[in-house]
Amino acid sequence: MAGGNSLYERIYNLVRQIPKGKVATYGQIAMLVGTGPRQVGYAMAALPHDDVPWHRVINSKGMVSPRTGGDGEIIQRVLLEAEGVTFSLSGKVNLREFLWEPDLTSLV
DNA sequence: TAAATGACTAACA
DNA sequence: GTGTTAGCCATTT
Numbered sequence: 001m002a003g004g005n006s007l008y009e010r011i012y013n014l015v016r017q018i019p020k021g022k023v024a025t026y027g028q029i030a031m032l033v034g035t036g037p038r039q040v041g042y043a044m045a046a047l048p049h050d051d052v053p054w055h056r057v058i059n060s061k062g063m064v065s066p067r068t069g070g071d072g073e074i075i076q077r078v079l080l081e082a083e084g085v086t087f088s089l090s091g092k093v094n095l096r097e098f099l100w101e102p103d104l105t106s107l108v
Numbered sequence: 109t110a111a112a113t114g115a116c117t118a119a120c121a
Numbered sequence: 122g123t124g125t126t127a128g129c130c131a132t133t134t
Contacts, residue, residue: 007131025114035116036129044115046132060117067115076115 007035013042018056020101021084023093025060032102041065055079056100062093
């Protein structure tokens, strides 16, 4: 387990800071916590917290990543649309408008 | 201890 | 535009 304060804790903490109506990419979060993008995806898969807006985390293509098994992919899209994020006909988010710009001054 | 896993990304064909 | 290859690194078995 991730005893106490682990890398994942930082990832979850960062994800919680994503404002409503915005999205962040795995690579972006990975860079901020100083790890590889796969760890971010793995952290989401583990998700010990149920109060993390994991649905605001998408891949670099602006699309919801297909996960193993279930169809949470659909749920993620619904949650984002409920927050005001729009999807193109191809099922992609306009990152130029909805990509979260992390406020570094508040992360120090 | 070593090998396998994975909700990714960038580069190349 | 899509498909494949390689790199990535903490967690799990």
